[in-house]
Amino acid sequence: MDLSKLWKSVLSELELSVSKATFQTHFAHSELVSFADGVASIGFSNPLMRTLVETRYYSLVKSILDHQAKQNTSLVFVVVPKKETLDPASAGPLFAQTLDRQEISISSVARRLHVRPGATFENFAVSTTNQMAYAAATAVAKNPGTAYNPLFFYGGTGVGKTHLMHAIANRLLATHPEMRIVYCMGEEFLNEIIEAIQTKSARQFKQKYRSAQLLLVDDVQFIAGKQTAQEEFFHTFNTVHREGGQIVLTSDRPPSEISRLEDRLRSRFEGGLTVDVAAPDFELRVAIANIKAEAMGLAVPPDAAQLVAANITDTRAIEGFLRRLTTEVATRHGAVTAELVSSLLNIKNHGSGIVRGPEKSARRVSPQEVLDSVAAYFGIKSTALKGAKRDRPIARPRQVFMYLCRTELGLTHEDIGGSLGGRDHTTVMHGVETITRELSTNTRLREAVEGIKQKLWAQST
Amino acid sequence: MNIAILQENLLKVLTRTGRIVSQKTQLPIMQNVLLATDDSRLRVVATNMETTEVVWAGAKVEKDGGICVSSRLFTDLVMSLPQDTIHLVAKEGSLHVRCNGVNATIPGVPASEFPPVSSLKKKTGLKLDKNTFLDALTGVLFAAATDEGRPLLTGVKITTQEGTALFAATDGYRLSMKKIKAGKFGDLNLVIPARALSEVVKVSQEEKEVGFVEMTQTEEGQLVFSVGDTEVHTRPIAGEYPNIEKIVPTRHNTRVLVDKTSLLRAVKSASIFARDNANILRLHIENQKMIVSANTPQVGENHVEVEAKVDGDGGDIAFNSRFLLEFLNGFAGEELLFEMTGSLE
Numbered sequence: 001m002d003l004s005k006l007w008k009s010v011l012s013e014l015e016l017s018v019s020k021a022t023f024q025t026h027f028a029h030s031e032l033v034s035f036a037d038g039v040a041s042i043g044f045s046n047p048l049m050r051t052l053v054e055t056r057y058y059s060l061v062k063s064i065l066d067h068q069a070k071q072n073t074s075l076v077f078v079v080v081p082k083k084e085t086l087d088p089a090s091a092g093p094l095f096a097q098t099l100d101r102q103e104i105s106i107s108s109v110a111r112r113l114h115v116r117p118g119a120t121f122e123n124f125a126v127s128t129t130n131q132m133a134y135a136a137a138t139a140v141a142k143n144p145g146t147a148y149n150p151l152f153f154y155g156g157t158g159v160g161k162t163h164l165m166h167a168i169a170n171r172l173l174a175t176h177p178e179m180r181i182v183y184c185m186g187e188e189f190l191n192e193i194i195e196a197i198q199t200k201s202a203r204q205f206k207q208k209y210r211s212a213q214l215l216l217v218d219d220v221q222f223i224a225g226k227q228t229a230q231e232e233f234f235h236t237f238n239t240v241h242r243e244g245g246q247i248v249l250t251s252d253r254p255p256s257e258i259s260r261l262e263d264r265l266r267s268r269f270e271g272g273l274t275v276d277v278a279a280p281d282f283e284l285r286v287a288i289a290n291i292k293a294e295a296m297g298l299a300v301p302p303d304a305a306q307l308v309a310a311n312i313t314d315t316r317a318i319e320g321f322l323r324r325l326t327t328e329v330a331t332r333h334g335a336v337t338a339e340l341v342s343s344l345l346n347i348k349n350h351g352s353g354i355v356r357g358p359e360k361s362a363r364r365v366s367p368q369e370v371l372d373s374v375a376a377y378f379g380i381k382s383t384a385l386k387g388a389k390r391d392r393p394i395a396r397p398r399q400v401f402m403y404l405c406r407t408e409l410g411l412t413h414e415d416i417g418g419s420l421g422g423r424d425h426t427t428v429m430h431g432v433e434t435i436t437r438e439l440s441t442n443t444r445l446r447e448a449v450e451g452i453k454q455k456l457w458a459q460s461t
Numbered sequence: 462m463n464i465a466i467l468q469e470n471l472l473k474v475l476t477r478t479g480r481i482v483s484q485k486t487q488l489p490i491m492q493n494v495l496l497a498t499d500d501s502r503l504r505v506v507a508t509n510m511e512t513t514e515v516v517w518a519g520a521k522v523e524k525d526g527g528i529c530v531s532s533r534l535f536t537d538l539v540m541s542l543p544q545d546t547i548h549l550v551a552k553e554g555s556l557h558v559r560c561n562g563v564n565a566t567i568p569g570v571p572a573s574e575f576p577p578v579s580s581l582k583k584k585t586g587l588k589l590d591k592n593t594f595l596d597a598l599t600g601v602l603f604a605a606a607t608d609e610g611r612p613l614l615t616g617v618k619i620t621t622q623e624g625t626a627l628f629a630a631t632d633g634y635r636l637s638m639k640k641i642k643a644g645k646f647g648d649l650n651l652v653i654p655a656r657a658l659s660e661v662v663k664v665s666q667e668e669k670e671v672g673f674v675e676m677t678q679t680e681e682g683q684l685v686f687s688v689g690d691t692e693v694h695t696r697p698i699a700g701e702y703p704n705i706e707k708i709v710p711t712r713h714n715t716r717v718l719v720d721k722t723s724l725l726r727a728v729k730s731a732s733i734f735a736r737d738n739a740n741i742l743r744l745h746i747e748n749q750k751m752i753v754s755a756n757t758p759q760v761g762e763n764h765v766e767v768e769a770k771v772d773g774d775g776g777d778i779a780f781n782s783r784f785l786l787e788f789l790n791g792f793a794g795e796e797l798l799f800e801m802t803g804s805l806e
Binding site: 021022024025046048051052053079080082083084086087088090091092093094095177178258266405 | 487488489508510511576577578579592604610612613614631632633636681682683696698699700701702703708714745774801803
């Protein structure tokens with residue numbers, strides 16, 4: 001029986017029998033707590049009311065309930081504390097305002113500065129390749145202007161230079177909210193100078209950059225060779241440095257190798273700490289894959305994460321792959337498994353060919369070169385790879401060759417089979433899959449593949 | 462009922478219970494006070510559903526009994542009587558009052574009509590040092606909300622943790638917190654109606670000789686505060702009190718140490734000019750001074766300089782003068798530390 005429905009009809013009958021005031025004060029906040037075996041338990045929020053009703057209206061309530069429930073009932077009156085809730089919207093400005101003030105201000109300021117709020121030290125994975133850079137960045141974030149000034153990061157694409165730079169900005173925003181932070185790309189700096197000259201607003205430009213307490217310039221190599229930009233940057237650098245402001249710069253190469261960079265700027269860039277951020281190794285890539293997957297809310301089991309890290313070297317490509325994985329999982333309503341990852345890795349390679357940095361793909365490598373490199377690496381004859389022997393010392397290099405041709409050159413299974421003396425395409429598929437799977441667990445194999453790749457493409461750069 | 466009682470004793474009791482009686486109640490019986498004999502004493506009860514107050518007073522009881530009479534009418538009458546013995550006789554549904562030649566008859570209601578008050582069987586509550594307890598309460602009570610729309614905020618939150626008790630109240634515009642050492646508080650986590658607590662404060666202030674307040678929680682969950690011969694019954698407010706720790710800033714960039722009395726004087730003076738301008742009062746902080754100012758067009762303006770020890774950037778900030786005044790009045794110390802996170806833009 002529906003308790004609230006029953007009680008509602010009891011109440012509407014009660015309303016007819018007592019005065020409006022009595023009903024309002026005595027019964028309006030009552031409820032039927034339970035009703036079983038002819039015993040009805042009626043709850044009141046106030047013990048005073050409970051006693052009052054119990055002593056005065058017992059028989060009235062009972063007769064109405066008897067009639068409604070069509071049975072002889074006995075009543076029990078209990079106190080049920082009324083749970084008050086506070087609607088956050090009506091709690092007052094103190095709660096509404098202060099609660100989100102800090103979060104909003106930091107992330108909104110960060111956004112205004114074009115600093116990614118998500119790039120923090122907390123979600124930066126540290127390994128041997130970047131621990132020096134990480135230590136320098138945290139030191140600068142702790143003691144801006146005194147630790148290392150300027151701090152110069154250089155390294156290839158996707159190694160985390162910009163992440164560290166943003167992390168410094170985010171940390172300082174949180175600890176020194178009133179700090180004047182200026183963040184720009186080298187190219188933006190250039191464009192702003194041009195605009196300032198065009199609109200005759202050089203004063204504002206100088207004001208903006210020279211008053212900075214933390215100046216972050218990403219990809220500073222872009223100002224090299226531009227005379228006005230370099231001169232303006234030189235003065236900005238000097239002013240900020242003199243006032244004790246922290247300067248953080250990133251570039252794709254060390255200051256000494258940036259061509260057409262003025263000597264006075266080069267010596268200033270080298271005056272602080274210059275840190276090389278190396279490309280992430282396998283372990284770091286696994287950690288990065290895990291961090292990024294977590295940020296996307298994607299549950300990736302360890303073996304799948306290792307599979308991803310073993311097959312994709314570029315961190316941005318890892319992110320892209322995880323994003324792709326998210327959509328796959330969402331459309332298939334499944335979970336991320338090693339199988340799904342390996343099948344996607346193959347499809348991906350099939351479609352776009354190569355998952356690597358652009359400078360590597362610039363050079364075209366023929367299957368014959370790959371064959372020679374693999375044979376040289378493993379110390380066997382390249383003809384042996386094409387031969388019919390299936391011993392492990394030969395079969396394994398053969399599979400590596402299949403893997404490299406498939407993933408790096410984007411050849412079809414049939415073509416690879418053809419270049420190996422007319423092997424069946426299913427053999428090739430099996431070989432590629434074996435290597436893909438084993439790369440995540442077998443260190444020696446990983447070294448071999450990396451070594452061959454480096455040899456093949458190092459020649460071009 | 463037939464009793465004799467001194468006018469001043471009766472008046473003291475009635476002014477106390479009169480504070481509880483609400484004139485706007487829906488139940489007419491609640492505009493009454495219950496007068497009843499209890500072990501050769503007079504027991505006076507008033508209630509407004511949320512809070513019930515029971516006061517005992519010494520009297521000479523000739524005949525047991527009880528009656529309900531209008532609180533307002535009876536108090537006014539007793540107030541007008543000379544300082545002498547009053548004879549109260551309940552007869553045929555009326556109360557006959559006789560005192561030094563004055564004779565009055567007030568229509569009454571049978572005592573059984575009065576909402577039954579759960580009586581305290583034995584006092585096994587927490588004995589709280591009156592001064593500590595009052596100090597904590599006066600430091601926070603003013604900040605509690607008064608509107609019924611947010612019942613939870615009309616209470617004072619009391620929590621104990623590791624030997625300290627935290628008292629807190631907020632109306633969503635300001636928050637007041639007070640930490641005291643609480644050896645005897647035991648484990649508490651309650652939201653107690655501020656109105657009932659302010660009555661406890663008033664009673665405690667009146668009962669100068671009493672050194673402690675006793676708090677008892679009955680089986681039904683009622684809270685009873687006993688101060689001498691007075692009991693204040695109320696009910697804790699059930700529900701999730703908002704997380705106040707979260708809204709207290711943990712950092713600051715300006716810190717000012719200032720004498721309370723001079724600041725209070727400055728705020729009082731400036732608030733005259735803030736009255737007609739939404740109570741806006743400005744504080745300007747710079748080299749070792751705090752300038753309190755307010756202005757209203759057409760009314761005028763003033764600036765009061767208060768000496769202060771300033772540590773940090775300084776800046777400008779504005780407050781509702783009423784909030785500042787209420788805080789400063791409830792604040793017992795001599796010096797106060799003022800911290801702010803940034804200037805008002």
